[in-house]
Amino acid sequence: MASDHKSDPKIRETMNVHQYFPTEVYTFENKELVDPVVAALNPIERGQFNIPFTVQTTKGNLHILPEFKELTDWIHSCLREIKVEQKFEMWGDFEISLMWGVCSPPHSGGCHQLHRHPLSYWSGTYVLQEGYPTMFQDPVYARSHNQLEIISSEYENALPAPKHTPGTLIIFPSWLLHFTIPHQGDDWRANISFNTFPTGAINGGPFGQNMLNVKLVQDDSTDGFVQGEEAHDIASKRTSSPGYG
Numbered sequence: 001m002a003s004d005h006k007s008d009p010k011i012r013e014t015m016n017v018h019q020y021f022p023t024e025v026y027t028f029e030n031k032e033l034v035d036p037v038v039a040a041l042n043p044i045e046r047g048q049f050n051i052p053f054t055v056q057t058t059k060g061n062l063h064i065l066p067e068f069k070e071l072t073d074w075i076h077s078c079l080r081e082i083k084v085e086q087k088f089e090m091w092g093d094f095e096i097s098l099m100w101g102v103c104s105p106p107h108s109g110g111c112h113q114l115h116r117h118p119l120s121y122w123s124g125t126y127v128l129q130e131g132y133p134t135m136f137q138d139p140v141y142a143r144s145h146n147q148l149e150i151i152s153s154e155y156e157n158a159l160p161a162p163k164h165t166p167g168t169l170i171i172f173p174s175w176l177l178h179f180t181i182p183h184q185g186d187d188w189r190a191n192i193s194f195n196t197f198p199t200g201a202i203n204g205g206p207f208g209q210n211m212l213n214v215k216l217v218q219d220d221s222t223d224g225f226v227q228g229e230e231a232h233d234i235a236s237k238r239t240s241s242p243g244y245g
């Protein structure tokens with residue numbers, strides 16, 4: 001056995017590394033939609049709902065507003081490509097179930113703490129402005145629990161989105177934990193984020209019966225789900241700040 005601690009080329013050429021259980025994060029590009037989407041987003045009311053209450057967020061109904069139709073249609077087309085790529089047994093599409101704007105003013109420290117997106121299959125974000133990228137946490141968290149952890153000069157516990165420039169759409173599995181670094185840029189940081197759900201016939205079963213047939217109700221009426229004095233009190237305490245310059 002070599003004792004000089006150096007790599008042996010003969011041994012090295014027989015070594016293979018196998019990436020098991022990779023996580024797919026997709027990106028698509030469309031710069032033409034950036035300006036019209038910023039113009040559509042600008043007048044929409046925003047509130048501060050996420051700890052530490054630095055990011056401004058719109059209602060999650062942008063996907064059913066006509067001024068966002070072009071963006072919504074394009075995201076649906078991108079989701080269809082992912083469905084084909086994954087060879088999923090489903091005969092409908094991934095539909096956006098919730099879509100909202102997120103804006104951080106310049107030097108605001110606007111950020112999202114580590115989170116995932118419940119009740120979503122793929123989630124995503126469309127980048128409108130320069131700013132700190134969305135950060136994804138290593139989902140193989142068990143390796144960072146190793147009691148004999150040897151620090152690698154290469155391994156990163158969290159990675160930035162593969163690309164994060166205006167016009168980039170990033171789509172990731174909703175279970176993948178992610179966060180943003182406090183925004184201290186000179187300009188606004190703005191994104192359109194969304195959740196999706198599979199619709200139509202899903203998963204073939206015996207005698208041709210699918211395991212699930214899904215139809216989403218696309219309705220932004222709050223009558224059905226905001227109820228009671230408590231919900232009203234919470235809503236009334238939120239500050240809102242329309243227009244982001």
Ligand SMILES: [Fe+2]
Nearest residue numbers: 115116117178
């Ligand atoms: Fe998120």
